């Protein structure tokens with residue numbers, strides 16, 4: 219990898235500083251998703267006495283898992299939804315290496331096609347095979363993709379297109395945060411097909427629709443996933459359910475480092491404790507006290523928690539106002555279908571879907587994850603092994619006003635229109651949920667989005683909605699903000715930081731500072 223594309227060292231280790239805190243340094247971390255677990259682990263490794271509070275009965279948040287009994291009597295583990303672990307998620311991967319140094323629980327999911335129903339007339343496209351070197355990937359995309367006819371490129375607005383390569387965390391937000399991604403895409407002038415294949419699926423993947431999604435955020439995502447990403451578009455996914463691969467090993471490791479993991483424990487209010495730290499009021503249990511506090515809850519929960527904390531609001535009114543104004547993302551639906559029958563063997567494990575009203579992606583779990591494969595293979599239906607399937611449908615930004623049943627029915631119809639053989643699947647069981655806990659990235663909100671460090675002393679924020687300049691999104695943003703929060707605690711205690719790397723912080727044409 220050339221120097222230009224080597225990971226950027228945002229934070230370097232400081233071997234000249236102590237690596238462990240003194241005795242009696244305490245922290246409470248509220249929220250046990252990727253962000254909370256990452257922060258708790260980094261702190262516990264350095265000797266901080268940490269308690270991790272998670273409201274749900276299990277860790278994981280939006281990668282949580284639960285048991286379900288199917289109509290055939292079998293017990294299966296269902297997850298919150300398919301997740302792609304991209305290769306430029308350096309911080310997340312460094313956290314995951316603590317439970318598996320080789321990351322052997324991840325496997326390459328192979329191609330990642332974008333498809334539309336045959337009547338639209340567009341063949342499906344797979345961008346994962348593009349070269350990994352930034353700029354070369356862009357050139358190859360334009361030359362290879364049927365969505366780009368060279369003669370149509372004359373109509374593309376070059377200034378807008380170059381904004382992707384000029385990405386700069388300060389300037390891009392100053393110039394583009396006031397407008398929507400839809401406005402940017404309109405003025406880019408791509409063909410309808412180029413826009414649908416490249417951008418619409420992409421915007422939805424962040425649980426946002428173009429009209430309500432900041433153009434600056436969209437450009438930041440283009441930089442993070444494509445134009446500035448030297449690892450390519452390929453992604454990996456766990457070979458077993460997230461409880462087995464992630465949450466059980468993380469719990470064991472946290473406990474080994476002396477941390478307390480308290481699930482089923484809901485924080486209900488946060489109170490400054492004079493100069494000594496924080497008090498966290500907990501539902502039906504004694505309050506917890508600690509010197510340091512990391513709040514790693516999702517957007518709706520953070521809004522509720524702060525609104526129920528009048529002493530925090532009085533101590534940090536600016537922070538409270540910004541949190542009260544936090545936008546939420548679109549509602550989304552995840553439906554796992556346990557089916558008799560299977561789709562064509564040539565179908566990819568993960569397919570992004572464009573131009574459907576509801577359906578945004580399809581994942582074939584029985585070809586990806588152990589438990590689903592065992593369920594599909596282990597039942598004698600008379601149809602023979604391999605004749606069952608576990609198909610997960612996602613709608614990342616689903617229409618409002620419809621019931622969950624209507625949305626699932628619409629996704630099933632759209633699947634059958636996309637892949638005709640799917641009409642023959644006999645759905646035995648459905649595990650479907652509609653959620654409203656994704657963060658929003660509305661135009662004009664960047665300057666008021668809270669960052670990790672707050673004006674409430676000793677309170678840090680972490681999560682995929684928290685502002686930060688390190689290129690990152692989704693799970694990687696959760697890990698980056700968590701490590702940043704932990705580093706601030708370590709700094710205050712006079713201890714060397716946890717190193718952190720990312721892709722280059724600025725676009726390839728943004729010049730050096």
Ligand SMILES: Cc1cc2nc3c(=O)[nH]c(=O)nc-3n(C[C@H](O)[C@H](O)[C@H](O)COP(=O)(O)OP(=O)(O)OC[C@H]3O[C@@H](n4cnc5c(N)ncnc54)[C@H](O)[C@@H]3O)c2cc1C
Pocket residue numbers: 248249250251252253254271272273274277278279280281298299300301302303483484485486514515516519520523552612655680681682683691692693694696
């Ligand atoms: C269907 C789906 C698909 C996705 N696909 C991808 C993907 O392919 N790639 C990717 O990078 N990301 C993906 N994501 C996004 C990813 O899941 C999130 O970015 C990430 O999990 C956020 O982690 P977090 O720790 O910030 O928040 P969360 O996971 O939401 O964790 C917050 C935790 O706080 C807990 N909590 C809330 N209130 C309280 C309280 N009062 N007291 C104690 N605990 C509380 C919650 O129960 C929860 O466990 C996907 C998300 C979904 C839903």
